Amino acid sequence: MAKTSKANTKEKKEKKSTITKKQNQSNEKESKLLVKESEEPLDPVEKSVISKLVNLYTLQSIDSQIDKIRIIRGELPLEVQDLQDEIEGLKTRLNNYIDEIGEKEKSIASYKHGIEQSRLLIEKYKENLNKIRNNREYESILKEIEYQELEIELYEKKIREAKAKIEQLKNDIEKLKKEIASKEEILKEKEAELQEIVKETEKEEKYLLQLREEAWNNIDDRYKKAYQRIRSSVKNGLAIVKIERDACGGCFSKIPPQQQLEIKMHKKILICEYCGRILVDDYIAEKVKINELFASADTEN
Numbered sequence: 001m002a003k004t005s006k007a008n009t010k011e012k013k014e015k016k017s018t019i020t021k022k023q024n025q026s027n028e029k030e031s032k033l034l035v036k037e038s039e040e041p042l043d044p045v046e047k048s049v050i051s052k053l054v055n056l057y058t059l060q061s062i063d064s065q066i067d068k069i070r071i072i073r074g075e076l077p078l079e080v081q082d083l084q085d086e087i088e089g090l091k092t093r094l095n096n097y098i099d100e101i102g103e104k105e106k107s108i109a110s111y112k113h114g115i116e117q118s119r120l121l122i123e124k125y126k127e128n129l130n131k132i133r134n135n136r137e138y139e140s141i142l143k144e145i146e147y148q149e150l151e152i153e154l155y156e157k158k159i160r161e162a163k164a165k166i167e168q169l170k171n172d173i174e175k176l177k178k179e180i181a182s183k184e185e186i187l188k189e190k191e192a193e194l195q196e197i198v199k200e201t202e203k204e205e206k207y208l209l210q211l212r213e214e215a216w217n218n219i220d221d222r223y224k225k226a227y228q229r230i231r232s233s234v235k236n237g238l239a240i241v242k243i244e245r246d247a248c249g250g251c252f253s254k255i256p257p258q259q260q261l262e263i264k265m266h267k268k269i270l271i272c273e274y275c276g277r278i279l280v281d282d283y284i285a286e287k288v289k290i291n292e293l294f295a296s297a298d299t300e301n
């Protein structure tokens with residue numbers, strides 16, 4: 001962090017938002033920020049290549065930050081949506097349980113009706129017993145009575161089962177109601193968080209887009225096209241990458257020592273032979289102060 005002590009005290013005095021702070025910092029550094037002239041004497045070719053690479057890497061850094069913001073803003077709405085869907089699903093299940101209780105109660109009523117019917121029949125059969133003429137009729141009526149008694153037992157069993165099921169459903173409903181309530185609580189928090197993030201990031205994005213315009217104007221048309229072409233063809237949006245641990249920062253393929261040396265010499269703009277991204281060395285990356293600006297903004301948050 002190359003913040004001067006002056007900047008530090010100034011920062012402490014300011015109780016403004018992070019965004020304002022960032023804007024102030026950027027204004028102070030702006031001229032150095034985009035094309036920082038080297039102290040070392042350079043030949044014109046090297047000077048020109050360094051300047052191009054610094055401008056490209058600056059643009060990339062700004063775009064990466066904008067991408068990051070948009071991803072954050074994109075993920076939270078999805079989370080909120082998922083939660084809303086989940087709650088919707090739980091409510092549907094709750095309604096199904098309630099309907100099922102209604103069905104069970106209807107069934108119980110019909111079983112009770114069945115019991116009534118069987119009892120009436122039994123009474124009728126018992127009256128008939130008085131009018132019997134022979135043993136066979138007597139046996140037959142007794143069988144009918146026995147049958148209706150079994151029917152009653154069966155209905156009673158079904159009623160017990162239905163009542164047990166209703167009890168279980170009522171328990172499930174209680175649990176479900178609690179689950180819905182707690183999910184709704186989380187949803188409320190997430191929605192508030194989302195609103196806050198949208199508000200925050202919109203400010204930050206606006207500021208970054210201003211920076212981007214400036215960075216964009218510092219780049220030759222030829223490289224603008226190359227940048228857009230590479231950026232749109234790769235998944236992570238990185239068109240300009242730093243060499244990290246001897247590998248391409250975009251696709252992580254090893255960069256041969258000879259090519260690394262050429263990149264360090266800044267005689268021409270070189271690309272990763274595996275993914276086609278433009279490569280920069282630490283020397284270039286360190287010149288792009290925008291990274292530092294974001295890093296310090298992040299730790300302050």
Ligand SMILES: [Zn+2]
Pocket residue numbers: 248249250251252253272273274275276277
């Ligand atoms: Zn690569």
